[in-house]
Amino acid sequence: MNLSFLQRKLNAYYRLTRLDKPIGILLLLWPTLWGIWLASPAWPDSLVLLVFIIGTILMRSAGCVMNDLADRNFDGHVERTRQRPLVTGDVTGREAIGLAIGLSLVAFALVLQLNTLVVALSFPALFLAASYPLTKRFLSIPQAYLGIAFGFGIPMAFAAITGQLPLEAWLLLLANVFWAVAYDTEYAMVDRNDDLKIGIRSSAVFFGRLDIAAVMSCYIVFLALMAWVGVRLQQPWPYFAGLVAAALIALYHYTLIRERDRMSCFKAFLHNNWLGAVVFAGVLASDYL
Numbered sequence: 050m051n052l053s054f055l056q057r058k059l060n061a062y063y064r065l066t067r068l069d070k071p072i073g074i075l076l077l078l079w080p081t082l083w084g085i086w087l088a089s090p091a092w093p094d095s096l097v098l099l100v101f102i103i104g105t106i107l108m109r110s111a112g113c114v115m116n117d118l119a120d121r122n123f124d125g126h127v128e129r130t131r132q133r134p135l136v137t138g139d140v141t142g143r144e145a146i147g148l149a150i151g152l153s154l155v156a157f158a159l160v161l162q163l164n165t166l167v168v169a170l171s172f173p174a175l176f177l178a179a180s181y182p183l184t185k186r187f188l189s190i191p192q193a194y195l196g197i198a199f200g201f202g203i204p205m206a207f208a209a210i211t212g213q214l215p216l217e218a219w220l221l222l223l224a225n226v227f228w229a230v231a232y233d234t235e236y237a238m239v240d241r242n243d244d245l246k247i248g249i250r251s252s253a254v255f256f257g258r259l260d261i262a263a264v265m266s267c268y269i270v271f272l273a274l275m276a277w278v279g280v281r282l283q284q285p286w287p288y289f290a291g292l293v294a295a296a297l298i299a300l301y302h303y304t305l306i307r308e309r310d311r312m313s314c315f316k317a318f319l320h321n322n323w324l325g326a327v328v329f330a331g332v333l334a335s336d337y338l
Contacts, residue, residue, distance in 0.1 A: 196229030291331015
């Protein structure tokens, strides 16, 4: 095996796991960090924080591999995905399966450092990550399922820190579902024409001409649920200031998606990183108060 071949393979794995596109990691990480800080009475335990951050990166990478395995017969027909490594043959199906299993096992080894409730929750978390790609075949709004998968770090964080699963953990998870439907519908609006041609289901296809109203409604429900969590946990004013900032960002997203321009919709999707960040800034500031 020569050096250039190895470099090409590593680059293909890098692209397959989407480490070159960290937006997915951030959208997965922000809700997990909300959960960790809101569950912690003080600064979170360093081990818990490290396990969840590394575990998030590993499982997002594994999820991308699983997604591309499931979609390898469709991605070649979609403009945005036709150069993915499994489509071009840069990575074989067997290599991708081995990579997904390896990443998942390393993540599970990290989880074993935490309590038994977290270990138990890691199994449905893996099932959600592995089964999400298949939901695009039969669910009208697979983005809702994605929201559960992307937010499952929240109940796991509460379990790791408190040993319990209080109502607030599930409200945060539900809020994340609505946020995921909002931002992933913006993403799906980019691929809507291709999805219609090949028969892939998405929220953008399901909502049709009501897509913009649906996105903004999901943002409203997300912020309302986050506010309810803040009231229940008696959060100080910076928490709610973070939600106000998030609401302003959501309004900015409306200006981007209202014409349904593909690149503007994609820009709105990417910009959700900042929405998640300002919510976390509010949580962090409240913790310091």
